[in-house]
Amino acid sequence: MSLKKLVWRLTPPLTHRLIRDVHFVLKLLPNYAYDFRRFLLYSGINKSRGLAGEHAAQVVLAYHQIEKGLSYAEPRPGFGKEVVERLLRAMGRFVALHGWVAPATVALRVLYEYVAFNEAAGLDMTALRARLAELAGSAEQAQAMAECASGGALPVRRSELEARRVEGFADFFASRHSVRQFAGGAVTPADVAAAVAIAQKTPSVCNRQAWRVHAFQPSDQMQQLMAIQGGSRGFGERAGALLVVTCDLACFVEAGERYQAWIDGGMFSMSLCLAFHSMGFGTCCLAWSKERQADKALRTAMPLPVGEQVIMFMAVGTLPESFNVAVSTRRALGDMLTFH
Known part of the structure; x- marks a missing residue:
């Protein structure tokens, strides 16, 4: 009989469980440490790393919140003002680094749909229109890019x-x-x-x-x-x-x-x-x-x-x-x- 089998036969079941727990703790810890390091270094959780994927994700996260709101049965006029502000900041950062490409162009389309919805509800959206024009260089340029993109709500x-x-x-x-x-x-x-x-x-x-x-x-x-x-x-x-x-x-x-x-x-x-x-x-x-x-x-x-x-x-x-x-x-x- 091998030494391992002899030890297993002479020790109680509680010890078996303890031995197995220690074995798998020692096996799992290095793997989770490896995962932790990769997530810390390469995910978008640490915004100071300036990863392009994180910049794009922040734009998508914000604009999708707005288009989800537009897809509700009865959206509340003026909803999501804080999200709009967050989206404008994210778009500004993304465009400065990567130019006017998706998802910034998609976000622009979503914001124009947001403007149209609120204007139809009687709200004054002059300020937001001006900020979109400033971001794109002109009102005409902003409108043109928005019309070439897809986004917002679909009936x-x-x-x-x-x-x-x-x-x-x-x-x-x-x-x-x-x-x-x-x-x-x-x-x-x-x-x-x-x-x-x-x-x-x-x-x-x-x-x-x-x-x-x-x-x-x-x-x-x-x-x-x-x-x-x-x-x-x-x-x-x-x-x-x-x-x-x-x-x-x-x-x-x-x-x-x-x-x-x-x-x-x-x-x-x-x-x-x-x-x-x-x-x-x-x-x-x-x-x-x-x-x-x-x-x-x-x-x-x-x-x-x-x-x-x-x-x-x-x-x-x-x-x-x-x-x-x-x-x-x-x-x-x-x-x-x-x-x-």
Whole structure:
């Protein structure tokens, strides 16, 4: 008998667990230290590093908040003034360093739609128009660049989406939008079960299928969870269901799989969005990029098993006959694809 087997036989189970814990702590720590260093050096979290990706991200984060507001059923005139100020600062910094290219041009288009919406509501937008002209060099130049870009809110009709869903996968995929104007109809437990059953075909690492779905119907608890998430104000109250997608961490057994929950859970979540789309429902993905305080608050508010990692929330609802969606302009293909 080997020494290892002899020690294992002579020691109690509690010692076995301690030995394993120490072994995996020593294995995980260098990997997390490696991840920590890479995120610290190369992410946009430290704005003083002047990374182009961070400059672009700040523009996109701000303009998308505005176009989301424009896609609500009843946007409040004058909404988002603080976001507009943040966007103008981000655009100024981006343009000074990188010129008038996307996403600055997209942001300009979004701001012109914002101006048009507020002027139609009777607000004086002279000051903002002047700032856009100053930023672009002239009012004519600003208007021309805005007209050549895409962004803002897009009107769609439910009948159009229904037609595109059957035209083939490219049209099916392109016709799916994040919806923030639900009709308020019911999304039944049978509807949710059918969509989850469709999404179960999602690939996962070694077919472990670690994802879980916690479904909530309209209730005070559903509203409490949405408040903790914080991204559905102004439309979440008309959702027919709220889903919390999680992954069971116990399914991942190697140090190299420390982030596999987010990969598998994210793929499943996209499949779930498309499943609801195929059934004629609208969805809005609600991010769970939170710090520990929010995670603790969520676990207090709902009976979530301790070993499940929250991936995202998803609001699901019925579609009105016509509604607005955020354009959510896609980046150029050349920015995304590299052949080697």
